[in-house]
Amino acid sequence: MKPASPDMAWMNLPNLPLSVKVLFSGYLLAIGLGLCMAGLQIMLTHGMADGKPGLSLDDIVYSYYGDRSGSQIESKLNGSMKEMGTPEARLDIVRWVRAGAPEADWEPRLKDIFGQHCVMCHSTTPNLADFTKYEEIKKLAKTGEGASIQTLTRVSHIHLFGISFIFFFVGFIFSFAVGIPKWLKVTVIAFPFAFLIVDVISWWATKWIPGFAWLTIIGGFGYSVASTIMWFVSMYQMLILSRNGKVYGNVWEADSK
Numbered sequence: 001m002k003p004a005s006p007d008m009a010w011m012n013l014p015n016l017p018l019s020v021k022v023l024f025s026g027y028l029l030a031i032g033l034g035l036c037m038a039g040l041q042i043m044l045t046h047g048m049a050d051g052k053p054g055l056s057l058d059d060i061v062y063s064y065y066g067d068r069s070g071s072q073i074e075s076k077l078n079g080s081m082k083e084m085g086t087p088e089a090r091l092d093i094v095r096w097v098r099a100g101a102p103e104a105d106w107e108p109r110l111k112d113i114f115g116q117h118c119v120m121c122h123s124t125t126p127n128l129a130d131f132t133k134y135e136e137i138k139k140l141a142k143t144g145e146g147a148s149i150q151t152l153t154r155v156s157h158i159h160l161f162g163i164s165f166i167f168f169f170v171g172f173i174f175s176f177a178v179g180i181p182k183w184l185k186v187t188v189i190a191f192p193f194a195f196l197i198v199d200v201i202s203w204w205a206t207k208w209i210p211g212f213a214w215l216t217i218i219g220g221f222g223y224s225v226a227s228t229i230m231w232f233v234s235m236y237q238m239l240i241l242s243r244n245g246k247v248y249g250n251v252w253e254a255d256s257k
């Protein structure tokens, strides 16, 4: 067997051949733009989940766990529908809704209450739910449950497959970086994968226990920071550091010592 070429001194980010530099930096540019767009999208979708701009713990809780503070019926009965029924009728409705709006109690008791106080509008007015129908009320009596299992499985596998691809190539490029202690390089390459897994697990955990929402923040923050570091170091070494004309030698060989 022929021993590995002792030189291959070009095998490091500053000394890579121009063609490979174009390939690597082109990829990093496109990926960088993609990551900014992903960040923007998170702000525009999850960021608005609690009705206020900006990403907060509440947004994450609402997205995955849901707003379980009450159903739409209950919040309307405390809001714009407050004057519609007597206090007793409102209390009866709220109790029934909180019990999960069981169909067994619908006829005749609840149907009568809705009939007396609500259906003069809610059955005749187009665009308003028809409160003579149990199914329509049942829909409004549901509390928010956050992301469904179907959504979670779909988003989880897309994230795990897709994003690990990104981290694989970003880490691969970064593995050619010079002048970085081996332990640090290994850590920065491993971090995004670890945080990605933490992130995905945290969505599932938050679906049942809202306290896990902070883990989503840590996960997302962790892999953004690690990949940003790799991005900037790689770009800097390929495009700027290389101008000093120095020969750095084979990095992979140096790292394997």
Ligand code: HEC
Pocket (backbone or CB within 6 Å): 072, 073, 076, 077, 080, 081, 084, 085, 093, 114, 117, 118, 119, 120, 121, 122, 127, 128, 129, 140
């Ligand atoms: C005088 C007419 C009127 C009566 C009586 C009335 N509502 Fe409404 N309701 C409306 C209007 C108009 C809207 C849409 C505007 C809004 O959401 O405030 C509405 C909206 C709602 C909504 C939001 C869902 C939807 O269909 O748009 C709920 C829930 C609701 N009402 C519950 C009730 C309940 C429960 C009662 C009986 C205690 C009641 N309403 C009595 C006129 C009425």
